[in-house]
Amino acid sequence: MRSAAENQQRFIKYAKLVLYTIFIVILAGSIVRTTHSGMGCPDWPHCFGRWIPPLNAGQLPPDFEKYLKKQDIDHTFNAFHTWIEYLNRMLTVLLGIFIVLLNFMAWKIYRKTRPAIFIWALSLFVLVGFEAWVGKVVVNSNLGVLLITAHMIPALIIAGVCVYMIHLVHGKPFIINKPLKWLTWLAFVLVFIQILIGTEVRAEVDHVSKALRYTARETWLSQVGDALHIHELFAWVASLSCIFVVGKSFNHKETQKIGLLVLISLVAELFLGLIMTQMQMPAFAQPLHLLFSSIIIVALFSLLLRARIS
Missing domain, CATH: 1.20.58 (Methane Monooxygenase Hydroxylase; Chain G, domain 1)
Structure with missing residues (x-):
């Protein structure tokens, strides 16, 4: 037994x-x-x-x-x-x-x-x-x-x-300091908002691609409205908050692995975002872009669950 x-x-x-x-x-x-x-x-x-x-x-x-x-x-x-x-x-x-x-x-x-x-x-x-x-x-x-x-x-x-x-x-929850807890909350909310904006961008891309019968892929993003520009600008705000979380998480042995996961996923996410905007939205980048954004928000949620103000 x-x-x-x-x-x-x-x-x-x-x-x-x-x-x-x-x-x-x-x-x-x-x-x-x-x-x-x-x-x-x-x-x-x-x-x-x-x-x-x-x-x-x-x-x-x-x-x-x-x-x-x-x-x-x-x-x-x-x-x-x-x-x-x-x-x-x-x-x-x-x-x-x-x-x-x-x-x-x-x-x-x-x-x-x-x-x-x-x-x-x-x-x-x-x-x-x-x-x-x-x-x-x-x-x-x-x-x-x-x-x-x-x-x-x-x-x-x-x-x-x-x-x-x-x-x-x-x-048992891990004991971390108050700044990390509230920075994690801020990053979680900002990343969630960024995902919502991203879904709006994706919805507009879907409308454009369907209207073009899924041809002329290189023109899809150019026909998307202001949501794309908001998504690009807000990405840096959300990313900055995640970077602060990563920096604070490295100060605690119990949270270093999650911080490293957030950092790796964030770098991949930004890189894939640049690929999509600069290389006419190649098909391989879209699924990975969604995957890494999902990993980031789930990792931040995990960090929140482990947090306790010392």
């Missing part, structure tokens, strides 16, 4: 696996959006009426026309788009399986001694179910721009809940 300490470490490791999978799902979802593969499977939960999608046009069902007419690009079968979207769905299913197993572990280990941990694990299951439902609504709406953005928000909440569970199991 495992000791309480062994069970704790086992649960934390598995919760971290769930957290890493969440980031992979966020990345996969962004790749779907960047490659315009969202309607690669025009129905949900099936794909062209099948559980396993076709590999070529010859495998389409007899009534395939009713599926293709839902698409917003060229109304033809594209195996690349279909399988990009299908793999994204499979990763979400995998995340759901991991969360079910995490619920089982929480029930087995903590249902009697720390029921709050099991309740939070159960909330993850509910949130993933909600995320799947939002995905169905997105498909039914033929990729409504606002709904696509809303599809990302539950994923960040799921990541936050997962981090909170790890914090609960870990136990």
Whole structure:
């Protein structure tokens, strides 16, 4: 029989696996959006009426026309788009399986001694179910721009809940000084606002790209309104706040790793932002840009949970 300490470490490791999978799902979802593969499977939960999608046009069902007419690009079968979207769905299913197993572990280990941990694990299951439902609504709406953005928000909440569970199991908060605590709060709020502005930029890019039938990619950003300029300027404000947090976090051994993660993600985020604005928004940069912004805000949330005024 495992000791309480062994069970704790086992649960934390598995919760971290769930957290890493969440980031992979966020990345996969962004790749779907960047490659315009969202309607690669025009129905949900099936794909062209099948559980396993076709590999070529010859495998389409007899009534395939009713599926293709839902698409917003060229109304033809594209195996690349279909399988990009299908793999994204499979990763979400995998995340759901991991969360079910995490619920089982929480029930087995903590249902009697720390029921709050099991309740939070159960909330993850509910949130993933909600995320799947939002995905169905997105498909039914033929990729409504606002709904696509809303599809990302539950994923960040799921990541936050997962981090909170790890914090609960870990136990004691780290003792840090008052300036770091309030600087972290400031950075968290500013990064969150920056993400919201970024979603507005992405929504405008989606409108432009769809109007151009996903051609002339190099002109998309030039047709975006003031939101892009606000996003670029505010990026430096949010980045400066993160840099102050990183500097303060390096003064404490317990927070150095999170500070380093924020710093690496911030440098990558700024570099990718410059690539997108200076190199006509290459497709590879968009998913990574979203991934690193997600890592930054989740890392800041983790730092807040560990903070206590000394």
